[in-house]
Amino acid sequence: MYVKFIILSFIFSCSVFSAELAKKGDLLEISTKEISLSNVHAMEQDIQQEEDIYQDRGCFGCWSRCFQNCCYQMLAATCWDSIMGGFNPGRIKAMTLLDIQPMDKVLLVGEGSGLDFNVLPDTINKNELKALDFSSEMVRQAKQKAPRFGIPEENCFVGDAQKLPFTEERFDKIFFPLSLGSIPDPTLALEEAERVLAPRGRIVIFEKLVDDHAEISCSRYVLNWFTRCIFADINRNLTHMMGHHSSLKIMQYESLENHLSGCLVSQLGPYYRLAVLVRASDYPDPPTREAVLRGDEK
Secondary structure, eight states, rough: OHHHHHHHHHHHHHHHHHHHHHHOHHHHHHHHHTHHHHHHHHHHHHHHGGGGGGOSHHHHHHHHHHHHHHHHHHHHHTTTHHHHHGGGGHHHHHHHHHHHOOOOOOOTTTTTTTGGGGGOOSSSSSGGOOEESHHHHHHHHHHHHHGTTTTTTGEEEOOOSSSSSSOTEEEEEEEEEEEESSSSHHHHHHHHHHEEEEEEEEEEEEEEEOOOTTTHHHHHHHHHHHHHTTTTTOOHHHHHHOOOOOOOEEEEEEEEEOOOOOOTTGGGGGGGGEEEEETTTTTOOOOOOSOOOOOGGG
Protein backbone atom coordinates (compact mmCIF):
# COMPACT_ATOMS: atom_id res chain seq x y z
CA MET A 1 0.00 0.00 0.00
CA TYR A 2 2.77 2.46 0.90
CA VAL A 3 4.75 1.48 -2.18
CA LYS A 4 1.67 2.34 -4.24
CA PHE A 5 1.51 5.74 -2.56
CA ILE A 6 5.09 6.61 -3.44
CA ILE A 7 4.92 5.16 -6.95
CA LEU A 8 1.78 7.14 -7.73
CA SER A 9 3.31 10.32 -6.34
CA PHE A 10 6.54 9.82 -8.23
CA ILE A 11 4.93 8.88 -11.56
CA PHE A 12 2.48 11.76 -11.35
CA SER A 13 5.19 14.27 -10.48
CA CYS A 14 7.51 13.06 -13.21
CA SER A 15 4.83 12.98 -15.90
CA VAL A 16 3.58 16.48 -15.18
CA PHE A 17 7.10 17.77 -14.71
CA SER A 18 8.11 16.46 -18.14
CA ALA A 19 5.08 18.00 -19.76
CA GLU A 20 5.73 21.36 -18.19
CA LEU A 21 9.38 21.30 -19.23
CA ALA A 22 8.31 20.63 -22.80
CA LYS A 23 6.07 23.69 -22.67
CA LYS A 24 8.70 25.93 -21.16
CA GLY A 25 11.47 24.83 -23.46
CA ASP A 26 15.08 24.13 -22.74
CA LEU A 27 15.86 22.63 -19.32
CA LEU A 28 19.13 24.50 -19.09
CA GLU A 29 17.36 27.83 -19.55
CA ILE A 30 14.99 26.99 -16.69
CA SER A 31 17.85 25.88 -14.51
CA THR A 32 19.83 29.06 -15.02
CA LYS A 33 17.02 31.59 -14.99
CA GLU A 34 14.45 30.13 -12.62
CA ILE A 35 16.36 28.05 -10.12
CA SER A 36 19.81 29.57 -10.09
CA LEU A 37 22.21 28.82 -7.29
CA SER A 38 21.83 32.37 -6.04
CA ASN A 39 18.06 31.89 -5.68
CA VAL A 40 18.54 28.62 -3.85
CA HIS A 41 21.08 30.23 -1.54
CA ALA A 42 18.72 33.13 -0.82
CA MET A 43 15.90 30.71 -0.08
CA GLU A 44 18.09 28.76 2.34
CA GLN A 45 18.92 31.97 4.15
CA ASP A 46 15.22 32.84 4.43
CA ILE A 47 14.47 29.64 6.36
CA GLN A 48 17.68 29.39 8.39
CA GLN A 49 16.98 28.66 12.07
CA GLU A 50 19.03 27.87 15.17
CA GLU A 51 20.32 24.29 15.20
CA ASP A 52 18.32 23.26 18.27
CA ILE A 53 14.93 23.56 16.56
CA TYR A 54 15.66 20.73 14.14
CA GLN A 55 14.44 17.28 15.06
CA ASP A 56 17.15 15.56 13.01
CA ARG A 57 20.54 17.20 13.51
CA GLY A 58 22.48 14.48 11.69
CA CYS A 59 24.06 14.69 8.29
CA PHE A 60 21.09 13.04 6.60
CA GLY A 61 18.65 15.47 8.19
CA CYS A 62 20.63 18.49 7.01
CA TRP A 63 21.23 17.05 3.55
CA SER A 64 17.60 15.98 3.03
CA ARG A 65 16.33 19.39 4.12
CA CYS A 66 18.66 21.17 1.69
CA PHE A 67 17.70 18.84 -1.15
CA GLN A 68 14.00 19.26 -0.32
CA ASN A 69 14.37 23.03 -0.50
CA CYS A 70 15.96 22.76 -3.94
CA CYS A 71 13.15 20.47 -5.10
CA TYR A 72 10.52 22.96 -3.96
CA GLN A 73 12.31 25.75 -5.79
CA MET A 74 12.42 23.70 -8.98
CA LEU A 75 8.80 22.48 -8.71
CA ALA A 76 7.52 25.99 -8.01
CA ALA A 77 9.23 27.27 -11.15
CA THR A 78 7.85 24.49 -13.35
CA CYS A 79 5.00 22.13 -12.52
CA TRP A 80 3.79 22.68 -8.94
CA ASP A 81 0.36 24.04 -9.84
CA SER A 82 -0.30 21.20 -12.27
CA ILE A 83 0.70 18.56 -9.74
CA MET A 84 -1.32 20.02 -6.90
CA GLY A 85 -4.52 20.79 -8.84
CA GLY A 86 -6.06 17.46 -7.86
CA PHE A 87 -6.00 18.49 -4.20
CA ASN A 88 -8.44 21.37 -4.75
CA PRO A 89 -11.47 19.42 -3.46
CA GLY A 90 -9.57 18.92 -0.20
CA ARG A 91 -8.79 22.63 -0.05
CA ILE A 92 -12.46 23.47 -0.54
CA LYS A 93 -13.45 21.10 2.25
CA ALA A 94 -10.78 22.64 4.47
CA MET A 95 -12.25 26.10 3.90
CA THR A 96 -15.62 24.79 5.03
CA LEU A 97 -14.03 23.55 8.24
CA LEU A 98 -12.26 26.87 8.77
CA ASP A 99 -15.65 28.63 8.70
CA ILE A 100 -14.11 31.99 7.77
CA GLN A 101 -16.25 34.98 8.72
CA PRO A 102 -16.10 38.38 6.93
CA MET A 103 -14.05 40.10 9.63
CA ASP A 104 -11.75 37.16 10.45
CA LYS A 105 -8.00 37.58 10.20
CA VAL A 106 -6.62 34.55 8.36
CA LEU A 107 -3.11 33.11 8.22
CA LEU A 108 -2.00 30.56 5.60
CA VAL A 109 1.12 28.75 6.83
CA GLY A 110 3.16 27.16 4.07
CA GLU A 111 0.86 28.51 1.38
CA GLY A 112 3.13 27.52 -1.47
CA SER A 113 2.27 29.08 -4.83
CA GLY A 114 -1.08 30.55 -3.79
CA LEU A 115 -3.43 27.76 -4.87
CA ASP A 116 -5.67 28.38 -1.86
CA PHE A 117 -6.49 31.90 -3.04
CA ASN A 118 -8.92 30.41 -5.55
CA VAL A 119 -11.00 28.64 -2.87
CA LEU A 120 -11.19 31.44 -0.30
CA PRO A 121 -14.73 32.67 0.44
CA ASP A 122 -15.67 35.85 -1.41
CA THR A 123 -16.54 37.58 1.86
CA ILE A 124 -13.07 37.24 3.40
CA ASN A 125 -11.25 40.39 4.50
CA LYS A 126 -8.37 40.04 2.03
CA ASN A 127 -6.43 42.98 3.46
CA GLU A 128 -6.09 41.00 6.69
CA LEU A 129 -5.05 37.78 4.96
CA LYS A 130 -1.40 36.75 5.40
CA ALA A 131 0.32 33.94 3.48
CA LEU A 132 3.87 32.76 4.11
CA ASP A 133 6.15 30.06 2.77
CA PHE A 134 9.81 29.14 3.25
CA SER A 135 10.44 28.99 -0.51
CA SER A 136 11.19 32.28 -2.21
CA GLU A 137 10.10 30.86 -5.57
CA MET A 138 6.77 29.70 -4.12
CA VAL A 139 6.22 33.17 -2.68
CA ARG A 140 7.03 34.73 -6.04
CA GLN A 141 4.34 32.58 -7.66
CA ALA A 142 1.86 33.49 -4.91
CA LYS A 143 2.57 37.20 -5.38
CA GLN A 144 1.79 36.85 -9.07
CA LYS A 145 -1.60 35.28 -8.30
CA ALA A 146 -2.54 37.59 -5.42
CA PRO A 147 -3.76 40.64 -7.43
CA ARG A 148 -6.23 38.48 -9.38
CA PHE A 149 -7.98 37.71 -6.10
CA GLY A 150 -7.75 41.18 -4.60
CA ILE A 151 -4.99 40.21 -2.17
CA PRO A 152 -2.16 42.74 -1.61
CA GLU A 153 1.13 41.35 -2.89
CA GLU A 154 2.93 42.39 0.29
CA ASN A 155 0.69 40.01 2.25
CA CYS A 156 2.59 37.11 0.67
CA PHE A 157 6.10 36.76 2.06
CA VAL A 158 8.95 34.41 2.88
CA GLY A 159 8.66 33.28 6.47
CA ASP A 160 9.33 30.47 8.92
CA ALA A 161 6.40 28.61 10.48
CA GLN A 162 8.63 27.85 13.46
CA LYS A 163 9.09 31.54 14.24
CA LEU A 164 6.04 33.49 13.10
CA PRO A 165 6.61 37.28 12.88
CA PHE A 166 3.33 38.17 14.59
CA THR A 167 2.11 39.21 18.01
CA GLU A 168 0.06 36.94 20.26
CA GLU A 169 -3.59 36.18 19.46
CA ARG A 170 -3.46 37.88 16.06
CA PHE A 171 -5.41 35.48 13.80
CA ASP A 172 -8.91 34.03 14.01
CA LYS A 173 -8.26 31.22 11.54
CA ILE A 174 -5.00 29.46 10.65
CA PHE A 175 -4.58 26.97 7.82
CA PHE A 176 -1.71 24.54 7.16
CA PRO A 177 -2.28 23.51 3.49
CA LEU A 178 -0.15 20.42 2.86
CA SER A 179 2.73 22.07 4.71
CA LEU A 180 3.06 20.57 8.19
CA GLY A 181 4.81 17.47 6.83
CA SER A 182 7.56 19.65 5.35
CA ILE A 183 8.33 21.76 8.42
CA PRO A 184 11.48 20.57 10.26
CA ASP A 185 9.91 20.91 13.73
CA PRO A 186 6.12 20.60 13.42
CA THR A 187 5.65 20.74 17.18
CA LEU A 188 7.27 24.15 17.29
CA ALA A 189 5.16 25.25 14.32
CA LEU A 190 1.95 24.25 16.14
CA GLU A 191 3.12 26.04 19.28
CA GLU A 192 3.66 29.16 17.21
CA ALA A 193 0.24 28.77 15.60
CA GLU A 194 -1.36 28.49 19.03
CA ARG A 195 0.53 31.58 20.18
CA VAL A 196 -0.87 33.76 17.40
CA LEU A 197 -4.35 32.20 17.49
CA ALA A 198 -7.09 34.54 18.71
CA PRO A 199 -9.50 33.43 21.48
CA ARG A 200 -12.02 30.89 20.14
CA GLY A 201 -10.06 30.67 16.89
CA ARG A 202 -9.37 27.46 15.03
CA ILE A 203 -6.55 25.76 13.15
CA VAL A 204 -7.20 23.46 10.19
CA ILE A 205 -4.55 21.01 8.98
CA PHE A 206 -4.63 19.38 5.53
CA GLU A 207 -1.87 16.78 5.46
CA LYS A 208 -0.82 13.17 4.94
CA LEU A 209 -0.83 11.70 8.46
CA VAL A 210 -0.45 8.44 10.32
CA ASP A 211 -3.39 7.77 12.66
CA ASP A 212 -2.99 7.09 16.36
CA HIS A 213 -2.16 3.45 17.17
CA ALA A 214 -1.40 2.68 13.51
CA GLU A 215 1.72 0.60 12.95
CA ILE A 216 4.26 1.97 10.51
CA SER A 217 5.76 -0.77 8.39
CA CYS A 218 9.47 -1.13 7.71
CA SER A 219 8.84 -0.39 4.03
CA ARG A 220 7.17 2.90 4.91
CA TYR A 221 10.12 3.86 7.11
CA VAL A 222 12.48 3.17 4.23
CA LEU A 223 10.30 5.02 1.72
CA ASN A 224 10.19 7.99 4.06
CA TRP A 225 13.90 8.52 3.46
CA PHE A 226 13.00 9.21 -0.15
CA THR A 227 9.91 11.35 0.44
CA ARG A 228 11.64 13.51 3.05
CA CYS A 229 14.15 14.54 0.43
CA ILE A 230 11.54 15.36 -2.21
CA PHE A 231 8.51 16.85 -0.52
CA ALA A 232 7.64 15.79 3.04
CA ASP A 233 7.78 13.37 5.95
CA ILE A 234 4.98 10.82 5.39
CA ASN A 235 5.22 9.23 8.85
CA ARG A 236 4.02 12.07 11.04
CA ASN A 237 1.27 11.66 13.60
CA LEU A 238 -0.82 14.63 14.72
CA THR A 239 -0.99 13.68 18.39
CA HIS A 240 2.78 13.29 18.53
CA MET A 241 3.32 16.60 16.74
CA MET A 242 1.05 18.42 19.18
CA GLY A 243 3.07 17.15 22.14
CA HIS A 244 2.01 16.17 25.65
CA HIS A 245 1.79 19.72 26.97
CA SER A 246 -0.11 21.32 24.10
CA SER A 247 -3.00 23.61 24.97
CA LEU A 248 -4.64 22.57 21.71
CA LYS A 249 -7.05 19.72 21.24
CA ILE A 250 -8.36 17.82 18.24
CA MET A 251 -11.97 18.73 17.55
CA GLN A 252 -12.37 17.00 14.18
CA TYR A 253 -10.34 14.44 12.25
CA GLU A 254 -11.37 12.89 8.93
CA SER A 255 -10.07 11.14 5.85
CA LEU A 256 -10.04 12.55 2.34
CA GLU A 257 -10.62 9.18 0.72
CA ASN A 258 -12.89 9.68 -2.32
CA HIS A 259 -12.59 13.46 -1.94
CA LEU A 260 -9.62 14.22 -4.20
CA SER A 261 -9.75 14.51 -7.98
CA GLY A 262 -7.69 13.36 -10.94
CA CYS A 263 -6.88 9.82 -12.03
CA LEU A 264 -3.73 9.68 -9.90
CA VAL A 265 -4.27 12.15 -7.04
CA SER A 266 -7.64 10.58 -6.27
CA GLN A 267 -5.79 7.37 -5.42
CA LEU A 268 -3.89 9.18 -2.67
CA GLY A 269 -7.00 10.23 -0.75
CA PRO A 270 -6.78 7.45 1.90
CA TYR A 271 -3.43 8.82 3.06
CA TYR A 272 -4.62 12.38 3.63
CA ARG A 273 -6.44 13.85 6.62
CA LEU A 274 -8.23 17.04 7.59
CA ALA A 275 -8.01 18.03 11.24
CA VAL A 276 -9.48 20.90 13.24
CA LEU A 277 -7.58 22.09 16.31
CA VAL A 278 -8.82 24.54 18.95
CA ARG A 279 -7.69 25.66 22.38
CA ALA A 280 -9.03 23.31 25.02
CA SER A 281 -9.74 26.29 27.30
CA ASP A 282 -11.88 27.94 24.60
CA TYR A 283 -13.89 24.80 23.90
CA PRO A 284 -14.05 22.66 27.06
CA ASP A 285 -16.80 20.54 25.50
CA PRO A 286 -16.63 18.11 23.82
CA PRO A 287 -13.50 16.44 25.24
CA THR A 288 -10.44 16.07 23.06
CA ARG A 289 -10.46 13.15 20.65
CA GLU A 290 -7.75 10.90 19.30
CA ALA A 291 -6.33 11.22 15.82
CA VAL A 292 -8.22 8.18 14.59
CA LEU A 293 -10.99 7.77 12.06
CA ARG A 294 -14.45 6.97 13.27
CA GLY A 295 -16.93 4.95 11.27
CA ASP A 296 -18.49 7.93 9.51
CA GLU A 297 -15.13 9.59 8.76
CA LYS A 298 -13.44 6.79 6.83
